Every structure is written in C-alpha cells, then in structure tokens.
Amino acid sequence: DVKVTQSSRYLVKRTGEKVFLECVQDMDHENMFWYRQDPGLGLRLIYFSYDVKMKEKGDIPEGYSVSREKKERFSLILESASTNQTSMYLCASSTLILAGGGDNTQYFGPGTRLTVL
Amino acid sequence: SQKIEQNSEALNIQEGKTATLTCNYTNYSPAYLQWYRQDPGRGPVFLLLIRENEKEKRKERLKVTFDTTLKQSLFHITASQPADSATYLCRGGGNEKLTFGTGTRLTIIP
Numbered sequence: 001d002v003k004v005t006q007s008s009r010y011l012v013k014r015t016g017e018k019v020f021l022e023c024v025q026d027m028d029h030e031n032m033f034w035y036r037q038d039p040g041l042g043l044r045l046i047y048f049s050y051d052v053k054m055k056e057k058g059d060i061p062e063g064y065s066v067s068r069e070k071k072e073r074f075s076l077i078l079e080s081a082s083t084n085q086t087s088m089y090l091c092a093s094s095t096l097i098l099a100g101g102g103d104n105t106q107y108f109g110p111g112t113r114l115t116v117l
Numbered sequence: 118s119q120k121i122e123q124n125s126e127a128l129n130i131q132e133g134k135t136a137t138l139t140c141n142y143t144n145y146s147p148a149y150l151q152w153y154r155q156d157p158g159r160g161p162v163f164l165l166l167i168r169e170n171e172k173e174k175r176k177e178r179l180k181v182t183f184d185t186t187l188k189q190s191l192f193h194i195t196a197s198q199p200a201d202s203a204t205y206l207c208r209g210g211g212n213e214k215l216t217f218g219t220g221t222r223l224t225i226i227p
Contacts, residue, residue: 040126040219042216042218042219043206043216044216045216058216059216090161105151105163106153106163107163108161108162109160110159111159111160113158
C-alpha cells in the first residue's frame with residue numbers, strides 16, 4: 001500500500017514563527033504536492049514538485065516556499081506564519097504521467113491542521 | 118481559464134436511493150477524470166478513473182460516466198447507505214496544475 005505520512009496531525013504556532021511541514025512517501029513517486037483546504041474553497045494547490053530540487057508554483061504560492069532535497073521528502077515552509085495561513089494542509093504524491101494511457105492518481109497524507117495564533 | 122466545477126456543495130439523499138453527483142469542466146479537454154472520497158479530517162482517497170474514450174465505468178455500487186459533448190462526468194452511488202456520507206471530489210487528468218473541484222458533501226439519511 002502507498003503510504004504518505006505528514007509530520008504532525010495538529011500544530012499550533014504564533015504569528016511570525018517559521019513553520020516546517022514535512023511529508024514523506026514510500027512509493028518512489030516522482031511528483032509531490034502541497035495543498036491547503038479551507039471550507040467552501042476546496043483543495044488549492046500551493047506548490048508541486050516533479051523531481052528532486054524541482055518545483056513549480058500552484059495557485060496560491062504567496063507566503064510559502066518548498067524544499068525537495070530527496071525524492072521521498074517534500075517540505076512546506078511558512079517563512080513568517082500569519083493568521084490567514086490557519087488551515088488544513090494536505091500533501092500528496094503521484095507517479096510521473098506516462099504517455100498514452102498513464103494516469104497520475106494522487107495519494108494523500110492524513111493532513112496537518114495548522115492554527116496560527 | 119481551465120476549470121473543474123462541482124455545482125452542488127451539498128446533497129441529501131434517502132438511504133437506498135441513488136445519489137448522483139456532477140462534475141463539469143470548461144476550457145479544457147481532460148484525458149481522464151478521477152473521483153475521490155474525503156471523510157472529515159482525512160485526506161482524499163481515490164475511487165475511480167474514467168478515460169475520455171470510455172462512456173461508463175463501474176465498481177461495485179459506484180458508476181461513473183464521461184460525456185465529452187456535455188463536458189461533464191456523473192458519479193452515481195446506487196443503493197446508498199449512511200456509510201457513503203462523505204465529500205466527493207472530481208479531478209481532471211493531464212494537467213498537474215489543474216486541481217480538484219470544490220467537492221460535493223453527500224449525506225445519506227437513514
């Protein structure tokens with residue numbers, strides 16, 4: 001079974017703190033993703049990575065950065081946490097898209113509920 | 118811009134009836150559509166995939182259709198049960214940056 005783990009289920013931080021959210025997958029997937037999920041807004045893509053040290057911005061990258069030094073690990077960094085970053089953060093991984101018939105099912109971690117006070 | 122939309126935010130269905138959820142896409146031709154289930158406080162879990170050249174796909178009590186003319190996918194749960202209550206998300210394939218629809222929260226009423 002594919003397993004995606006996230007470092008914390010619940011996290012409480014103060015405004016201005018630097019926050020690290022870590023995600024690890026054990027299926028040798030090339031792609032990894034960070035989303036945030038808020039009521040009424042659905043899943044919004046923050047960043048994704050298609051290879052080690054490679055990253056692309058999603059829909060809402062402002063206030064976030066990412067790091068992928070190893071294939072299995074993708075970190076989300078909040079340089080200076082703000083209250084509007086209080087949210088559920090979900091990490092996912094998938095295989096690289098293959099031509100003609102491939103698909104890239106996303107496998108999600110359990111999520112980290114971050115509260116910024 | 119490319120969009121994946123699920124028009125119904127919430128749907129209440131009597132137990133035993135068929136629940137039908139809708140996913141529409143615009144300015145985009147996905148090679149496939151995926152459906153996921155999400156329970157409260159958990160990450161989404163993949164359920165079914167249907168490709169653009171397939172009209173219909175079934176898995177146990179689940180059925181998915183793909184209509185490229187209407188630019189729409191329908192997700193059906195037959196003989197619905199309270200345990201089917203969850204949020205269901207659709208996602209279009211072929212564009213990593215195109216994310217999920219906002220989801221439909223389905224409640225099956227006993």
